[in-house]
Structure formats: C-alpha cells, structure tokens
Amino acid sequence: MNIPSKPTPEGPYCIRFYKHYGRSPAWQLVPQAMTYLQESGFAGRSDLPPDFTESCVVAIGEDGKAIGFLTYDCGRESWIITLSYVVPERRRKHIHTALFYALRDKAIEQGNVVSIDSTTHVNNLAAQAAFEAQGRTKESINYTYSLKDSSDGKAPQSRGRSFEEMRMPEYLLERFDAGPDGLKNMQAFINEKAAEGYSLHQAIECSACQWVLIFRRNSAGS
Known part of the structure; x- marks a missing residue:
C-alpha cells in the first residue's frame, strides 16, 4: 500500500481523539460546518449532523478551541468519515490532511480496519482534490433523480x-x-x-x- 508522507503543519496545534464528539471541542464547530455545507450547495437532502456518540479526531489551537475535526463511525472492518471541517481562516495549512493521516495511523495500529470510507458532494471539487492528494481512491459515484424539492415539495428547478x-x-x-x-x-x-x-x-x-x-x-x- 502506497502511504503518502505527512505534510508539514503550519501554526501550532495539537491533534486529539475523542470517543464521543459531543464531549469534545468539536461539537461547537458542527453547526458552523453544516451551515457551510448548506450555503455552499454541498449538503444533500438526507444530510444530518453526526450523532453525538460518534468518535472524532480534533485539531485544537493554542487557545483550546477546535480549528478542525473529522467525525467517524467505527465499523468492524471499515471506518466511515461522516463529517469533516476546518475553520476558514486555517484552511490550506494541511490541517485536514493531518487529521486524516492521524485517523489513518490509528486504523493501521488497530490492525483489523480494511478501509476508511467517505463521501462528498459531486460539486465539492476542492474536497475531491484534497482527498485524492491524500491517497484516497474514488470508487463510485451516486446518482439521484429528484421528484420533489425537499424544502417546498415542488418540482426541482433543474428540470427546466x-x-x-x-x-x-x-x-x-x-x-x-x-x-x-x-x-x-x-x-x-x-x-x-x-x-x-x-x-x-x-x-x-x-x-x-x-x-x-x-x-x-x-x-x-x-
């Protein structure tokens, strides 16, 4: 398996794991992350905030506040990243990649994990580029045919x-x-x-x- 090298982080922060994200500094960023996805058009109709009992890995700044996080669901052989986010002022500083590599190393250390899986919106190309740079492989693309808009129940505008x-x-x-x-x-x-x-x-x-x-x-x- 080809494992990309770790990036050099910019700015002081530490990375910590938590069994439940609801008991970590990450919970304060989750509403901000969901709002960003919705306003950017990257949220699907079924996207919901992660359950408070999901595990997470968090980047914490010098002031003790979260500056980025990944929440994930631990299966027997596969871990699924359910939400990831880095605050706007700290993006492009390898924080998201450092979080993913920390999760990867933890999975390798555990020994029984076969894969770490994730999804993103088809138009979120910046995320797709970051995932591929981290060594992730695109394996499938999901399609949907919307009959109604989830907000008002009317036919989607794209039909026109x-x-x-x-x-x-x-x-x-x-x-x-x-x-x-x-x-x-x-x-x-x-x-x-x-x-x-x-x-x-x-x-x-x-x-x-x-x-x-x-x-x-x-x-x-x-």
Whole structure:
C-alpha cells in the first residue's frame, strides 16, 4: 500500500481523539460546518449532523478551541468519515490532511480496519482534490433523480434546463502535469477548456509540476 508522507503543519496545534464528539471541542464547530455545507450547495437532502456518540479526531489551537475535526463511525472492518471541517481562516495549512493521516495511523495500529470510507458532494471539487492528494481512491459515484424539492415539495428547478446545459457538467476537475514548459503549457490547456465553454475556477498545486485544475461551466450569454 502506497502511504503518502505527512505534510508539514503550519501554526501550532495539537491533534486529539475523542470517543464521543459531543464531549469534545468539536461539537461547537458542527453547526458552523453544516451551515457551510448548506450555503455552499454541498449538503444533500438526507444530510444530518453526526450523532453525538460518534468518535472524532480534533485539531485544537493554542487557545483550546477546535480549528478542525473529522467525525467517524467505527465499523468492524471499515471506518466511515461522516463529517469533516476546518475553520476558514486555517484552511490550506494541511490541517485536514493531518487529521486524516492521524485517523489513518490509528486504523493501521488497530490492525483489523480494511478501509476508511467517505463521501462528498459531486460539486465539492476542492474536497475531491484534497482527498485524492491524500491517497484516497474514488470508487463510485451516486446518482439521484429528484421528484420533489425537499424544502417546498415542488418540482426541482433543474428540470427546466435545456438538454445542452444538462449534458455539460457544471464543474470539471482535471489533473495537469505542467511539464518542462511549466505555466505556458497550463495556459494553453486553460485556453482549450475556455473554447469548450469552461473558465478556470481554482488551481490547486500538489507538487512542483502536478496541479489539480477546477473548471466551471460558463453561464449562457457570458
């Protein structure tokens, strides 16, 4: 098994495990995490806060407050991450990855755990890129056909989209090797996607030459 190396953390904090997240500093961040998912459009119809008895691993700052956490459900052979979150001002500092690697090491030490599983929204491409950089493997994609909106019971607005709009995904995630020509090659690739109707939404640097590029479909008439 290829285990990625641990990142170098930025800023002082410690990582601790708790049997029940309801008795950890993480419980104060859970409402904030759920609000973020809902406002970003990343929450599904059935997404609920984790049960207070679920286990968690927490990153705790110098002031004793949680700055990030993962809650997880411990099965006999598989652990399932049910919710993960890092406060906005501490993102892009390897905290989420440090939390995941701490959980991975605990599972390896226990000995009987076969896998650590997780899901995320199809449009949460930043999370998908982070998961892949951590060594996680995409194994399946779930589909749903909504007959009613969960909030008002009416038909979903997406039914009014044209066939062309529905055929083109709203977001694209592309891995890119910059190669010897560096950013020149990347710009050419971005121009190709622009001709296809996509603009660059975010670029995530994984290494000196490896990038994950997130493109967003241009709206009609833009």
